Amino acid sequence: xxxxxxxxxxxxxxxxxxxxxxxxxxxxxxxxxxxxxxxxxxxxxxxxxxxxxxxxxxxxxxxxxxxxxxxxxxxxxxxxxxxxxxxxxxxxxxxxxxxxxxxxxxxx
Numbered sequence: 001x002x003x004x005x006x007x008x009x010x011x012x013x014x015x016x017x018x019x020x021x022x023x024x025x026x027x028x029x030x031x032x033x034x035x036x037x038x039x040x041x042x043x044x045x046x047x048x049x050x051x052x053x054x055x056x057x058x059x060x061x062x063x064x065x066x067x068x069x070x071x072x073x074x075x076x077x078x079x080x081x082x083x084x085x086x087x088x089x090x091x092x093x094x095x096x097x098x099x100x101x102x103x104x105x106x107x108x
Contacts, residue, residue, distance in 0.1 A: 025097065026094075026096075026097030026099070026101030028101040030098040031101050031102025031103070032045065032102045032105075034102070035102055038089060039059060042085075043056045043058060043059050044058035044060070045059050046058075046060070047060055053085070056085075056086070059103065060107075063104070063106040063107045064106075068099075068100045068104050068107070071103070075091045076091065076093070
């Protein structure tokens with residue numbers, strides 16, 4: 001009996017850990033929504049297409065040029081570029097995880 005209880009407890013703990021890992025990995029669908037809302041006015045946000053603003057590289061190009069994990073700090077502290085046309089953006093931790101998950105998807 002105690003063996004079964006222990007086994008069920010271990011299985012439950014494992015499922016909790018797996019769900020926490022999945023949560024921390026971010027939600028690419030939500031990341032795509034954030035990208036559409038915050039970036040889509042200037043950048044192409046999908047796997048194909050041109051950017052509405054010619055000087056703004058498509059997000060897929062950015063995702064391939066830099067590993068998405070390297071962009072976490074910039075997303076948290078504020079995305080700032082050398083040109084004035086791009087506004088500064090800051091994202092919340094959950095939004096960052098979602099954006100990173102979306103950029104990972106674009107790299108494939």
